[in-house]
Amino acid sequence: MIYNPKKFLLIAGPCSLESDEICRAVAEQLAVLRASIPQLNIVFKGSFDKANRTSLTSSRGPGIERGLGLLAMVKREYGFPVITDVHLPEQCKVAAEVCDVLQIPAFLCRQTDLLVAAAQTGRCINVKKGQFLSPQEMQFVGEKLSRAGAAEIWLTERGTAFGYQNLVVDMRSFSIMNRQHFPTIMDATHSVQLPGAAAGASGGEREFVPPLARAAIAAGASGLFMETHPNPAKAISDSATQIPVSELGGIVADCVKIWEIVRGKS
Numbered sequence: 001m002i003y004n005p006k007k008f009l010l011i012a013g014p015c016s017l018e019s020d021e022i023c024r025a026v027a028e029q030l031a032v033l034r035a036s037i038p039q040l041n042i043v044f045k046g047s048f049d050k051a052n053r054t055s056l057t058s059s060r061g062p063g064i065e066r067g068l069g070l071l072a073m074v075k076r077e078y079g080f081p082v083i084t085d086v087h088l089p090e091q092c093k094v095a096a097e098v099c100d101v102l103q104i105p106a107f108l109c110r111q112t113d114l115l116v117a118a119a120q121t122g123r124c125i126n127v128k129k130g131q132f133l134s135p136q137e138m139q140f141v142g143e144k145l146s147r148a149g150a151a152e153i154w155l156t157e158r159g160t161a162f163g164y165q166n167l168v169v170d171m172r173s174f175s176i177m178n179r180q181h182f183p184t185i186m187d188a189t190h191s192v193q194l195p196g197a198a199a200g201a202s203g204g205e206r207e208f209v210p211p212l213a214r215a216a217i218a219a220g221a222s223g224l225f226m227e228t229h230p231n232p233a234k235a236i237s238d239s240a241t242q243i244p245v246s247e248l249g250g251i252v253a254d255c256v257k258i259w260e261i262v263r264g265k266s
Contacts, residue, residue, distance in 0.1 A: 001152055002081055002100055002124045003183045004041050008256050009154075009223025011083060011126070011185065012248065013045035015238040016061040017070045025230045027078040029245045036249070039256055043101060044080040045227070046071060050237050051087045052107055054196050059236040064091060068098045075100075083126060089117035096121035106130045106158055106190075109141055119148035126154040128187065131161040131195075135173040142180045155180070156225055157216070158187035165194050165203075169212060171219040178220055186216035187225040189241045204240035206232075210251050217258045224255060 003009060010033075013026055027044060034042050048067020050060045061067060071082040081100035086092050087108060095102055102118045104111075106128035118125050125145055129138050138155050145153050155177045159167030169191050177184045191212055194203035213224055229235045232242040243251065 002041075002043065003152060003154065003222070005183075005222075007041035008037075008039050008252075008259050009041050009043070009183060009185065010252060011043045011045050011223070011225040012228050014229050014235065015047060015227045015242055016050050016059070016236050017046035017048055017067045017084075018062070018236055020070065020073065022230065023070050023074055026228060026245050027074050027080065029228075029248065030080065031078055033249050033252060037253060037256055039260070040252070041223075042080055044071070044074050044078070044082045045084070045103075045225070046074075046082070047085045047237075048095075049085070049087065051085075052105065053237070054202060061236070064094060068095065072098045086114065086118060089113045092117040092121050096123045100124060101126050101154075104128060109133065109138075112144060115141070115144045116148040119145045119150035122149075122151050124152035124154065125150050126156055126185070128156045128158050128190075129173070129177075131159060131167060133160075135170070135176040138177050139180055142182055153182045154185055154222075155182050156185040156187050157191070157221070158225075159191040159193070161195075165196055167191055167193055167195070169216065171215055174216060174220040183222040184220070185223050185225050186213060186221040188213040188216070189225070189227040189238065189243060192241050193238070194240075202238065202240065204238070206241055206243065209241070209243060210254070213251060213255050214258055217255045218262060220262065224252070226251070 083101035104127040
């Protein structure tokens with residue numbers, strides 16, 4: 001099992017895997033955070049392909065071979081479990097050779113063939129709740145994964161479409177999804193996206209990441225998903241929402257304190 005109920009789960013890393021240098025810069029800061037907050041269970045995140053970019057001309061990342069190589073390096077040298085997105089059933093087996101957790105993107109959370117292929121790898125599966133789904137509907141996503149033999153299942157909230165180019169997080173989601181007895185995670189950075197609102201790219205409101213993260217943990221989330229980068233302005237994707245890695249520690253420390261209070265009362 002990757003998830004440990006006695007630890008605060010943090011999925012963190014750059015949106016898109018860019019380079020050895022970026023991965024090392026983030027992993028080094030996460031290693032410092034791990035050493036300073038023993039309650040943390042950190043999983044390093046990076047995407048080898050951003051297959052749902054708004055524009056055809058947007059960078060999609062390094063591709064599966066190079067991307068998995070970068071994740072293998074982080075796993076080997078820093079000792080973190082690693083997670084990446086898969087978009088096609090045939091990618092699952094290959095990604096599972098390196099990754100401890102396979103992630104199903106929100107837009108693909110109902111794709112049965114993809115869910116089954118991911119579950120059959122024997123890896124932990126983290127599935128993002130689609131922006132078009134209610135938290136109640138995630139029951140059926142969880143059931144697909146369970147029936148396909150998934151070893152471990154996590155459910156992640158990343159906001160619900162609210163009109164055009166806006167997302168909101170219903171804090172009831174965590175109580176509702178917790179009824180399935182799977183860990184529920186708050187995707188604090190994607191939840192502040194403004195999809196497609198930046199002239200062919202997604203915009204965002206980074207300033208709302210800390211309050212939403214704190215609120216989600218108070219509402220019963222098991223952990224956080226946060227994309228982080230040494231210099232978000234230069235990131236090839238989600239530059240408006242990624243957290244500067246230098247600021248990540250303070251946000252996480254606050255959330256761990258809230259998690260300890262909530263856990264002590266449960």
